[in-house]
Amino acid sequence: MPSREIYWNISGQYFMYLMILTALGFFAHGVYKHYKLWCMGKKENRKSNYIKFLGNILSHRNILKESLPGFMHLLIFLGFIILFLATVIIGLEHYLHLEILQGNFYLGYSLLTDFFGLAIIIGIGAAVLRRIVKPVTEADNKPEDFIILVLIAVIVITGFIVEGLRLAILDVNWQNWSPVGKGFSRMFLGFSESAQKHLHLLFWWLHVFIVCVFIALIPGSKLFHLIAASLNQILKNEQSGKVLNSLDLEDENAESFGTGEINDFSWKQLLDLDACTRCGRCQNNCPAYIAEKPLNPKELTQDLKKALFFAGNMSNLSISRHHFFQETASGIEAGGLFNYVSPDEIWSCTTCLACQEVCPIGVEHVQKIIDLRRYMVMTAGKFPKELQTTFRNLDTNGNPWGIGWASRADWTENINIYQSKEPKEDVILYWPGCFGSYDERNKKVTKSFIEILNAAEVKYKILGNQEKCCGDSARRLGNELIFQMLVSENIENIKKMGIKKIVTQCPHCYNTLKNEYPQFGGDYEVVHHTQLIEELIKEGKLSLETNKELKITFHDPCYLGRYNNSYVPVRNLLTRISNLSLLEMDNKMADSFCCGAGGGQMWIEENKGKRISSIRSLEVEKTDAEILCTACPFCLTMLSDSLEEKNMAVLDVAEIINGINK
Amino acid sequence: MKIIVLVKETFDTEAKILLESPNNISQKDVKYIINPYDEFAIEEALRIVEKFGGEVILCSVGREDSQITIRSGLALGADRAKLIVSGATDSITVSKFLAQSISQEGFDLILAGWVAIDDNNAQVPARLSELLQIPLVNVVIEIEISEDKIICRRDSDDKIEIVETGLPAIIAVQRGINEPRYPTVKNILQAKKKKIEFLYMEKIKEKVNINISYDVIQSKRKGLLIDGSSPQKAVTILVEKLKEAKVL
Numbered sequence: 001m002p003s004r005e006i007y008w009n010i011s012g013q014y015f016m017y018l019m020i021l022t023a024l025g026f027f028a029h030g031v032y033k034h035y036k037l038w039c040m041g042k043k044e045n046r047k048s049n050y051i052k053f054l055g056n057i058l059s060h061r062n063i064l065k066e067s068l069p070g071f072m073h074l075l076i077f078l079g080f081i082i083l084f085l086a087t088v089i090i091g092l093e094h095y096l097h098l099e100i101l102q103g104n105f106y107l108g109y110s111l112l113t114d115f116f117g118l119a120i121i122i123g124i125g126a127a128v129l130r131r132i133v134k135p136v137t138e139a140d141n142k143p144e145d146f147i148i149l150v151l152i153a154v155i156v157i158t159g160f161i162v163e164g165l166r167l168a169i170l171d172v173n174w175q176n177w178s179p180v181g182k183g184f185s186r187m188f189l190g191f192s193e194s195a196q197k198h199l200h201l202l203f204w205w206l207h208v209f210i211v212c213v214f215i216a217l218i219p220g221s222k223l224f225h226l227i228a229a230s231l232n233q234i235l236k237n238e239q240s241g242k243v244l245n246s247l248d249l250e251d252e253n254a255e256s257f258g259t260g261e262i263n264d265f266s267w268k269q270l271l272d273l274d275a276c277t278r279c280g281r282c283q284n285n286c287p288a289y290i291a292e293k294p295l296n297p298k299e300l301t302q303d304l305k306k307a308l309f310f311a312g313n314m315s316n317l318s319i320s321r322h323h324f325f326q327e328t329a330s331g332i333e334a335g336g337l338f339n340y341v342s343p344d345e346i347w348s349c350t351t352c353l354a355c356q357e358v359c360p361i362g363v364e365h366v367q368k369i370i371d372l373r374r375y376m377v378m379t380a381g382k383f384p385k386e387l388q389t390t391f392r393n394l395d396t397n398g399n400p401w402g403i404g405w406a407s408r409a410d411w412t413e414n415i416n417i418y419q420s421k422e423p424k425e426d427v428i429l430y431w432p433g434c435f436g437s438y439d440e441r442n443k444k445v446t447k448s449f450i451e452i453l454n455a456a457e458v459k460y461k462i463l464g465n466q467e468k469c470c471g472d473s474a475r476r477l478g479n480e481l482i483f484q485m486l487v488s489e490n491i492e493n494i495k496k497m498g499i500k501k502i503v504t505q506c507p508h509c510y511n512t513l514k515n516e517y518p519q520f521g522g523d524y525e526v527v528h529h530t531q532l533i534e535e536l537i538k539e540g541k542l543s544l545e546t547n548k549e550l551k552i553t554f555h556d557p558c559y560l561g562r563y564n565n566s567y568v569p570v571r572n573l574l575t576r577i578s579n580l581s582l583l584e585m586d587n588k589m590a591d592s593f594c595c596g597a598g599g600g601q602m603w604i605e606e607n608k609g610k611r612i613s614s615i616r617s618l619e620v621e622k623t624d625a626e627i628l629c630t631a632c633p634f635c636l637t638m639l640s641d642s643l644e645e646k647n648m649a650v651l652d653v654a655e656i657i658n659g660i661n662k
Numbered sequence: 663m664k665i666i667v668l669v670k671e672t673f674d675t676e677a678k679i680l681l682e683s684p685n686n687i688s689q690k691d692v693k694y695i696i697n698p699y700d701e702f703a704i705e706e707a708l709r710i711v712e713k714f715g716g717e718v719i720l721c722s723v724g725r726e727d728s729q730i731t732i733r734s735g736l737a738l739g740a741d742r743a744k745l746i747v748s749g750a751t752d753s754i755t756v757s758k759f760l761a762q763s764i765s766q767e768g769f770d771l772i773l774a775g776w777v778a779i780d781d782n783n784a785q786v787p788a789r790l791s792e793l794l795q796i797p798l799v800n801v802v803i804e805i806e807i808s809e810d811k812i813i814c815r816r817d818s819d820d821k822i823e824i825v826e827t828g829l830p831a832i833i834a835v836q837r838g839i840n841e842p843r844y845p846t847v848k849n850i851l852q853a854k855k856k857k858i859e860f861l862y863m864e865k866i867k868e869k870v871n872i873n874i875s876y877d878v879i880q881s882k883r884k885g886l887l888i889d890g891s892s893p894q895k896a897v898t899i900l901v902e903k904l905k906e907a908k909v910l
Contacts, residue, residue: 378848388844406677444891481847644892
């Protein structure tokens with residue numbers, strides 16, 4: 001019966017246990033050092049989600065978003081899992097004296113392990129090739145990348161050689177069930193049996209030795225992602241970046257606000273840094289990086305990781321101590337994070353969340369960037385100087401332009417506002433926001449939306465001059481103080497009105513009111529106008545009949561899409577319009593490309609690199625659309641500017657619907 | 663160095679000015695700020711003290727509630743404040759109040775904005791220099807200070823004047839002298855604990871009889887509002903209109 005003798009031709013296997021124990025010792029010590037690194041961080045509560053993690057890792061759904069490297073990783077990953085399980089089975093058979101590896105099961109086992117061993121070799125081959133072929137900036141090759149790949153290849157190849165030699169000597173008649181091993185056995189056919197046995201012994205020990213090196217190297221190399229990246233995904237907060245942490249600004253004992261030193265980060269944020277494998281997906285999808293601005297989210301994470309390792313007095317294969325000396329030799333005092341990260345980087349982020357969307361291991365970039373901005377604004381008082389005006393404007397007049405707060409409701413002149421007197425529970429608060437109240441272009445959107453509300457006989461009210469900026473820009477620019485001030489004023493005024501439901505036309509107001517106001521006791525049902533209009537259409541309250549042929553493409557605003565997963569309502573309502581063809585761009589929905597204005601960029605001079613909105617406009621032009629439809633005043637402003645010279649109308653959803661319903 | 667900075671609380675630049683009878687400006691729902699020119703003076707004082715050491719004291723005449731506005735000046739880094747509580751808005755009375763409390767306090771240097779954005783009077787620094795018998799350098803855009811003298815560059819229509827004077831003196835600063843800092847949260851928290859001394863000065867030797875009344879000027883010129891949503895179209899319309907008016 002087909003089977004295999006364990007420890008065939010091997011003696012002194014007790015020495016093997018000694019080697020493995022040594023390797024595990026190195027491993028445990030290394031893991032403990034990483035654990036101590038994470039412990040430098042502040043407290044943070046996190047929930048574990050094992051099921052989601054298992055689903056993600058087994059399906060490889062995040063890693064496969066980049067198909068080729070994803071598939072390559074899948075081959076190596078599955079190979080490791082199968083070969084690990086195969087080793088466990090051998091262990092069970094040996095220690096529990098079971099007879100598992102017998103007959104057909106053994107044949108299947110043999111075929112499967114050969115197949116997945118080969119999968120690893122193919123995966124490694126592809127990985128090496130990819131690293132050689134890829135452009136330098138993308139591959140970001142470091143010696144460790146090749147060392148690790150070669151190490152894995154050598155483990156699998158020596159395994160196959162050992163198998164091949166065993167097959168060559170024993171010459172069993174089920175060799176076809178070990179096709180790769182059989183192939184390797186051909187190399188040794190001309191050797192004498194004693195030479196074959198000696199070689200078998202040699203390669204067996206070599207195989208064991210390299211496996212031990214591999215285990216010992218895990219904590220000191222990128223292989224540590226086996227542990228850190230897994231933990232990081234288990235502990236991932238899906239809302240991170242979308243809902244920013246709140247700060248206690250009344251704490252008179254606080255020495256600083258925001259993150260200026262590495263231990264100002266939470267332990268999870270430090271784990272985040274430790275887990276990053278430099279895969280570069282964030283870099284490839286970051287609008288700031290693509291537009292040649294100073295920010296590269298991968299470099300940022302890696303630079304903060306250097307700061308972490310320096311603070312923890314640790315080094316690994318890619319971050320050497322030598323590196324630290326260079327850093328400190330440049331004359332800047334070591335320790336402060338701004339020795340590792342330049343302010344220009346953190347002020348280039350649009351908080352579009354594309355980085356977090358594609359990160360396969362759940363690194364949370366945006367909260368960190370905001371934490372760094374908070375330090376700059378609230379502790380150091382250093383930030384792009386144009387923001388001083390924005391902050392003052394928000395402070396005194398509750399809008400970023402500083403137009404008198406008492407003019408906020410001026411848009412209502414000559415507009416028929418319903419101002420419902422019905423019982424309060426049924427009434428919706430319409431929140432036009434700063435753009436909808438003050439900006440000439442966006443006031444037209446406000447007017448259209450009011451006409452829609454009137455036509456559909458919706459009961460609504462407005463806050464008028466009592467409304468203030470929702471605070472989104474202030475918060476994302478790191479000015480938590482102004483943000484909280486605006487929030488408390490707004491919450492108080494909404495409370496006076498006794499209203500439970502709010503509709504906004506700005507996805508930034510929508511996200512802030514819906515997801516961040518609850519931190520301060522403002523719990524409302526908040527809908528975006530695209531969602532409300534979809535409801536009204538479903539209820540048959542608006543007519544979508546038109547003779548005009550409309551060719552439309554839709555630009556997903558980050559704060560509606562990636563932030564709040566609202567991709568469908570707007571498409572539902574657009575496709576219900578008769579004679580409308582929706583021509584999608586390549587980067588749509590979760591892959592949508594930022595307009596460049598989020599995260600407070602609207603108020604910062606865009607004087608570095610290319611204009612992000614121009615890059616998006618090129619995509620718009622590639623479609624045959626005649627109308628660019630969006631659902632955000634920021635996007636509307638940016639894309640109208642970029643498409644000014646083109647024969648393209650840039651409209652808000654409300655304007656399109658209202659135009660047809662008239 | 664002990665520096666006094668004169669600070670005036672003014673209406674926010676964007677505030678809607680409404681009259682309530684009789685001839686009074688309505689203060690209802692008005693946002694207040696520190697006169698922006700006084701902020702330049704505070705910033706300059708802070709920079710001097712950061713370099714030479716000393717103390718920055720804000721001094722103001724205004725309503726009791728203007729302490730809220732004064733505190734935002736303390737948040738910038740000034741050490742303490744004196745608030746002379748009075749409804750007086752004429753520069754004669756205000757200067758007398760200030761002179762009285764400042765001479766009691768003692769000082770090496772007085773800094774002030776050269777003008778306040780509400781009444782545009784630009785009188786207090788000059789009156790104060792007369793009352794305190796110290797030199798005034800007005801509309802200053804650069805200061806170079808050493809132990810006993812101060813060299814100022816001042817904007818004078820078509821030329822720059824360089825003026826040297828001894829201390830104590832009063833310097834009235836102009837926009838461009840510096841860029842005021844933004845208060846950090848730590849400073850804002852600290853400012854809550856800083857001392858504001860309230861002074862009530864009803865007894866002034868010479869009575870001043872001044873009545874101020876306000877009126878809204880009815881503009882005879884017609885304004886023209888061009889739709890600004892498309893800058894290119896707006897410029898075309900503007901150029902046409904300017905040609906029509908024979909300006910171009």
